């Protein structure tokens with residue numbers, strides 16, 4: 001990774017809040033005017049760590065996805081769905097996710113990258129339930145609904161498909 005270009009902006013109007021964001025190649029850290037230089041250094045480091053952690057959550061690796069799938073199965077499905085692998089795939093334009101129940105493998109469209117983690121988790125959950133129930137019947141949806149943000153995530157994905165003008169199906 002190249003060294004980060006960090007620009008610190010101090011504002012007298014920004015009395016209490018500290019924030020950081022990426023602007024192209026630069027990272028902007030906004031700080032209140034009254035901080036000492038020692039405090040400034042600490043805040044900048046802290047905000048950069050926080051930003052990196054947030055980005056990591058939004059760009060999970062295949063291993064991260066598998067960990068999340070195992071966790072979701074344990075929490076909402078009593079551990080009954082046993083995924084063997086979960087990975088990102090590029091060639092999935094019309095589905096957010098897919099799976100092969102015989103092998104316990106789940107594939108997640110890279111189009112979900114950068115979406116909130118609770119939306120990605122929903123798609124993982126959908127595929128996990130397919131490992132147990134192949135079709136979209138009442139038993140399938142009853143299990144999917146164990147994920148608390150299921151309805152909200154469906155709304156999010158529908159909105160996204162509409163905005164992108166290309167409908168992707170859940171699976």
Ligand SMILES: [Zn+2]
Nearest residue numbers: 126130170171
């Ligand atoms: Zn499905």
